[in-house]
Amino acid sequence: MTNSWACGGCGMLNGDRASCEACGTSSPTATAADLAVTAMHDAAAARRAQVNEAAGGNHELAALLGRVVDAHLDDALALRSLEVV
Known part of the structure; x- marks a missing residue:
């Protein structure tokens, strides 16, 4: 978009x-493809935040951000499967 x-x-x-x-x-x-791209960008941003927090010693927040990364990736995969149908 x-x-x-x-x-x-x-x-x-x-x-x-x-x-x-x-x-x-x-x-x-928005199309399913557009939403999948946004979900991938959000996953990448959450991963960057996770790495920064882990590097700063905030391992509890880093672990929680891992769940955010996973959620965004799950969304992207689900949206990509909608494109194929």
Whole structure:
């Protein structure tokens, strides 16, 4: 996605995302492929945060962020399977 859009759920302006960064509401024009890309980007951002927290010694938060990474990857895989159908 390359368009900015205002979220219908919370009003936050989002750019280059298929779902709202604040509340997760999907863009009205988002496709499953767009949402999968956004989920992969979110997984990568969570992984970077996980690595930073682990490097800083905050292993409890790093472990929790691992669950966030997994959730985003699960979403991306599920959305990718929708594209095939």
